[in-house]
Amino acid sequence: MPSHHRRITLKDLAHELGVSTASVSNAFNRPDQLSSTLRSHILSEAKRLGYQGPDARARSLRTGRSRIIAVVLAETLTYSLNDAVSSELLSGVAEVLDAHGHTLLLLSGRQPGSDHHPGSASMADGFIVYGLMPSDHLLSDLPPQSPLVAVDFHVEGRPTVHIDNEPACYAIADHALAQRPKRIGILCLRLTATPHNGPLTDQQEWLSAERTITRSRLDGFYRAIDQHGIPRDQVPLWNIEENIHSVCAPVIEAILDLPDDERPDLLLCMSDRIALTALTLAEQRGIRVPEDLRLTGFDGIEEGQYRAPRLTTVRQNSSEKGRMAARMILGLDEPTASRLATTLMIGESCP
Template sequence: MPPSHRITLKDLSRELGVSTATVSNAFNRPDQLSPALRERILGEAKRIGYRGPDAKARSLRTGRSRIIAVILAESLTYSINDAVASELLSGVAEVLDAHGHTLLLLSGRQHASQAPGSASMADGFIAYGLMPPSLMASADLPAHRPLVAIDFSPEGYPTVHIDNEPSSYAIARHALRKPTRRPAIVSLRLTESPCNGRIGEAHTLLPPEHSITRSRLAGFHQALEEQGFTASDVPIWNIEENTFEVCSPVIAEILDLPDSERPDLLMCMSDRIALTALTQAEQRGLRVPEDLRLIGFDGIAEGQYRAPRLTTVRQGSTEKGRIAARMILGLTKLQDTLLPTELLIGDTCP
């Protein structure tokens, strides 16, 4: 073909002796073709220089972009590096890849004026974590496009959750089977105003519907109360971001307390918090679990591969992503979904 000729879908279909619909499916709906046929079409497309259907033309023609946006509560850098968020995004991408859709990542921390313009490209939205009110109020989101929420409960939208409160209760109940004198809670973001340290009376907690941490806190408190502890008996330290760097100074504050005040059980709301505490305890010569017992939450691989192995709750982060993606593509019904969890008994709190 002459170099000046722009190769089209019709050119490729004529070259292969297949219909234009078959060629289109190879690029946009791979699940409709056998792997061998799709590989043949894509190989020939590459050979003759056909780059695929014009996305802009298709969008104008169909009114759909085949783009699904995931709106993240945290920054993109944090979310990609965080083990739990990364697993969730992997589950979303797996489903989108299989059905010829593109994943668009948006950070809820970007300026409100930037978000609607980017978001308007998408056919649907998956919101992970607490989504900013500015995005919830955007006409593009509630009025014209489907949305599925993960790990928070905006009114009027289907949600994908795990059973946070019973799961936290189950692991706390396990931890409290052995006598403890000074339990303490180390929480993921729990306060309305920034607080990277111990929560005091002046702090206001986030509403229960805005944060899974309130559900996890309720589960911990239920187990503690059954063992005779009141909420005021058990100190809570708040972590602003679930990273080693942000956790470290808070954990140091806890572990450097005098022996008579230092907790002998840390009930951590994430594996990252618990692993930070484990590392710092070892650096100080504290024995785990003899001097300090630790529980986490999430079930990330790192906590199960190192010694001592972390006692934690495993949640299906990848499966949460898959379920939300199937919903947003219309492959399954838009409905509230609650996933089970698994208690993993490790060495940090046998």
């Protein structure tokens, strides 16, 4: 029996249980390598004997690997954890990392007053970059030799995980336009190179398709609009800078307060949060949905499917996006350009 006057080691525990040191290490770091019965036995005995697991610092020095994967978020940590889409993606990443004994490190691309990552980024064995980074410095700061997977974002020469944004937006717009509207409006999400919350014009610098999924979604809307014979210059665009109610509301209020003969009777929204904000503000004004105003969203978040009228939207599997990115970064799947299909969901907001 090892002495309790000193810190019990991995070798001590292995000797006490009559198993190999590799089995003890796998119980903590690679649970998929052991039966659930053996792993449970090792972990319960480790707890009883006061063994807290392999020393991460020693392992990192010995192997050159920390078993830490960093997710670099385009938004603040507060926003990313509260947002239904990003939190679903993070859940998918964590699921794979948990199963293979890795730790998740979250880094925000919007640290107040900084356009560089904290020093903790250097600890990571690999990086998953999610969304449009506010500064190019944030990517150039990352160790160039480390594996990197981009999600909803393009990084030259690196594997990516996307959804079928253009076909999905074509499908939902084609459905909405089957009932010919009098006036269409499109509510975009962060399309401009500099922050802008309001009407869009050609005079503003728009981000490229490589920089933002908004361009792909707009291309899908435009393809349907073209096929239905509607001139693009008759379809006004508005930009929304952040996908939260307080930022969406001022833009949408200005639209809904237009005179009846100017207000759109169809709004194609690039997120469910935008569409739900429009739905709430329309109801407050006595504008009936879908009788007076039809709305479409994008994402398929639960909130849009639980309230009435239920949103017509596109459902994306954000958890699977996270799992795919995590499997690539761990070398479990081939790192390549991957694209997930989406599902059109017809609700009462645009039947």
